[in-house]
Amino acid sequence: MNQIIKFILLLSSIMLFRPGFSQNQTDICINEVMTINSNGPIDNFGHHVAWIEIFNSSYGSVNIANMYLTDDVNNPRKYQLPIDNRMVLSPRSYCLFYFDGNSEHGVFHSNFKLDSTGFIALYASNATTLIDSVSFSFSKADQTCARSIDGEGDWVVSDSYTPGQTNETESKIKTAELFVQYDPIGIGMALVAFSVVMCALALLYFMFKLLSNLFQTKVTVKNKKESILAVSNQDDIQVLSGEINAAIALAIHLYRNEMHDHEEAVITIKKVTKTYSPWSSKLYMLRQTPNKPVQNPFKRK
């Protein structure tokens, strides 16, 4: 028994202290590149060096350790990303790699430099699967080549740069930021939006109120013409209880949806006659005429 408890404890400890990665390296992509860096972001040594931005496009953590960065198509294994806790990218997050040719400066510094015109590729940890690549050419300093939409947009050369941040700087973020700026508690948005919902449904209310009046008027006129006699019997009309109404409604519903019992046979009081026809004769249906069995001549009587 003790052994079972020990085993369970051991298994639990393995489960509890293991990091749980369930993501794929194919969700990683190159998101932004800057090679001529004169006034752009600085690395942890205060130097302006070429950099690229890596983006995790998935909604789960991805470990990018052991993946490869290269600027040479024939040599995918040029720089292997080191094994480090910081190589686990959280969902929809970014990280920068500096290309100063000095990998001793830290895990985010590669062992080669990037030229102003060239190519950068990211390979999976098997060094054969190409994950992402981009060719670039910069004419002046501090230009970047970036995806218009994080992780999926077209590559655009721009004078503005957003290291470690989303490239979608225009409309989307602007709207949300404006809301935070002008309406921090959301009362304006809530009032406007609620009024729109109310207006939309109030319009439907007025429209159907109008329609209902129109249809009811039509029905009334029709009824007046057709059932003058029924007016004399007004006193006989009884108010039906809810149960009776429900039973009638159910019966109509079943009838309309053809859910009532369907009788195959026809019940009639007429006499059913079966006239003889050779086509329905049992005799003509047989494939062989049955013979009387021949009696055994040797049987003793």
Added chain:
Amino acid sequence: MSFFEFLLQRFEQFFQYTAFANMTLGHIVMISIGLIFIYLAIAKDYEPLLLVPIGFGMIVGNIPFYPGLKLGIYETGSVMNYLYFGVIQGVYPPLIFLGIGAMTDFSALISNPKLFLIGAAAQIGIFGAYMVSLALGFSPQEAGAIGIIGGADGPTAIFLSSKLAPDLMGAIAVSAYSYMALVPVIQPPIMRLLTSKKERLIRMKPPRAVSKREKILFPIIGILLTCFIVPSGLPLLGMLFFGNLLKESGVTKRLADTAKGPLIDIVTILIGLTVGASTQATTFLTTKSVGIFALGAASFVIATFGGVMFCKILNLFLKPGRKINPLIGNAGVSAVPDSARVSQMIGQQYDKTNHLLMHAMGPNVAGVIGSAVAAGIMLSFLY
């Protein structure tokens, strides 16, 4: 390396691939929640059509594995990832709305159009939750996605959160469906608190018969009016009204039968399973998720409050004999038909012969339209 060492090494590698080697406490917690969902669905009959796929999806999504084998829902190229595409890109919710349109009878609403306004009033839960979420530090997009839980409409919640806050979608969907299942628990105390005994005994005028022509005109007028005001609600409202036209036209019975039968069943299976599987421990078990659950409950309370109070206010302007029983106000949230059933249940507790179900179905289906319109507005403001 001897054969034995090689074998041992392979075995070690195999162990690395097993779920036991990759399991964390979070995975165990999420699998347990999945099992609770399945239990509630089977034993307590709480929204079984939704909770069984979601609960099982939670188990599927939280069986840990070695990364890179194209198994997980977030791994590009995996089967689950392909199925999840319909959720991320908002494909499934409009298809569900098509089925809902094909199976909904709007007669109660057409016969008494006042009930439209109750459906609109109950949407206050969405905007109330939006404000509270902002105050708690959520971004405007996240707050919008969380607020839509108050609409009590799973597909709408999934649709909007997939656009505004995809990373919160799992928590929002699970929260919305959980509270929809708990409508019979959440709403009655609020309804009793806000109404007097006299109000609960109000008998409403029986709904008039609605002609076929009116029923056919409803989806056409409905889409034209609502989508001209809020075009961003087109994917949901368009499909809802299209499905209803298929039903009411009377000449497309086969299409209507498919929309309300096999199609909605297939999409429900896919959406339930993938939303459940998307609640992986690493993305789901966060403080944000706890906040979302708390805000979801708050939004349901505000929505119920809004619906019931609006009925009471409306009664101030209505003549005797035309008054509305405020117990149908809760049905303004679009949890069809559960919230209408709650109205009937509570009404019966005070008067056995007062049947509120048909009346409550009016605001209930108006709530479906209202929450889709609200989602459209949120989308156009915050996307």
